[in-house]
Amino acid sequence: MTVQDKKTAADTATRADALGIAGLGLAIGSGEDAVPLLDGVTVRVGRGETVGLVGESGSGKSLTARSALGMFPRGARATGSVTVGGVDVLAAGRAALRDLRRTRASMIFQDPRAAINPVRRVGDYLTEGLRARGVPSREAAATALDLLEQVGIRDPRGALRRHPHEFSGGMLQRVVIAGALSTGPELLLADEPTTALDVTTQAEVIGLLKGMQRTRGTGMLFVTHDLDLAAAICDRVYVMYAGRIVEEAAGTALFSAPAHPYTKALLEASPSVHGDRTEIRAIRGRPRSLAEAPSGCAFRDRCPLADDDCAVAVPAVRAHGTSAVACVRPEEVTR
């Protein structure tokens, strides 16, 4: 990429969303034997916005998040479009992808110990990305120190010289967050970043993540199985089921007015500590992946409202209340 190209890309990026995924389809293999993974996934993350991606196992939420970095399963074919800050991810070559991952988008994972090289010092981990961008080593070290202070590591100067095993899980996740934000990305992809942490540690790390994101204007895609967590911290939430988006709603609306039968069923299946003690209602069957889902609406074999017309075609997304929902009869859900 030439300097000229970079400049134009940067110009369009300031106008574009942090992440735009439109009609993303993903399949392994081709023809009759193709295994579909994602179908028509559309996700938008504005600048500085926190967007949740919620679903159970096999819903495709992690695959969707990874697509923003151009990371696809081996042998998978992607259709549709994925843009990060104006950069076309699906069309990007190796160099452009590397540049994207280095400067525009960062990802944090569930297990910080798997994301960080155990034999290298924390200081090396934090300066690596900066050095790769050509930041002088002294300046990179100063930035790393500053970042560790911001994420609330005690004795940040000493921490730079320590190894990952000398940190607890919560502290190490803070280090990983510092590393992810070190390059000033426009987009942060957080894949279950607090699932492995204790609840009180989770609250701390979320507070930190939200604070850092707010001051820097980073867009965040927050992938989680935890509906309560998504609703508590996200501006908007997408609910995924079997490789498709079934509902998009404002974080707060998700609880008060779920529009998709699946969202409603998830809420009724989750025990809560708030309000009166209510019976939980189990959803029959088990979560499906796209490849094993029934034709038409993928949720219809578990849905209490399903009817013959649910089998005809995959329901189109339509507006209902404050949600966008892929269901043929959302009015019966909210009733």
Added chain:
Amino acid sequence: MTSEPVLAVSSLVKRFGDVTAVDGVGFELMPGASLGIVGESGSGKTTTARILAGLDAPTSGTVLLDGEPVTGRSRRARLRRARLLQMIFQDPYGSFDPRQSIAASIAEPMRLHLPGTAADRRARVAELLDQVGLSERAGASLPRDLSGGQRQRAAIARALGIRPRVLVLDEAVAALDVSIQAQILTLLDGLRRDTGIAYVFVSHDLAVVRHITDTAVVMRHGRIVERGDTERILREPRHPYTRLLLDSIPVPGWDLDRVARDRRALDPSS
């Protein structure tokens, strides 16, 4: 029988070297009751559960099962304990023989503990599979062919086979998807109602504990910091740590500053 606790634990202490993992824990469990042990990592909740099941020996303290102390590692003592108390783990995959069918695994404890012929056991296994909602086909499968939820059902069936009085569940639904977790919780509710078995439900998840227990103890650093009716603990927490736990649960309009205040109230030094 109704007034005697089926499980009584007092002054339980477990030290690993210099570390005291469990520090003076005591509680009672009545027949058919359900007690929650709530805590985070390092609270000592899992060590307590392991001591109950005889997987770890306490440094000091007593465990009474059905009024009699359980001590020693003799075959007789282990059999008596297992006959009365069974344990369910977070991931039952590791506790099934990978080469044995689910039905054979479920029959195993019965062979060890109960008189009866192979035909009796087969009939009982069929009854148990039905009770936990598994098909005959699932019973004939190997553990690796079942989903996480089905394996947890199988583990419950195996534990119930010898009709124990107490089931110790250590994070038994923590690894399951929400929709599957609800199925297992509903199953556990029904089983307790139908069989009068008592639960010790160990979990970090207050919402799940609220659903499945009547009373609870909150553990921190090996000690019980609060105990009482589960509903009372959730509505009027008395210990600052319980308050911190409660405020740490995400909710719309989540107040993270309040969580930070709770933390300062708990450890004024930090």
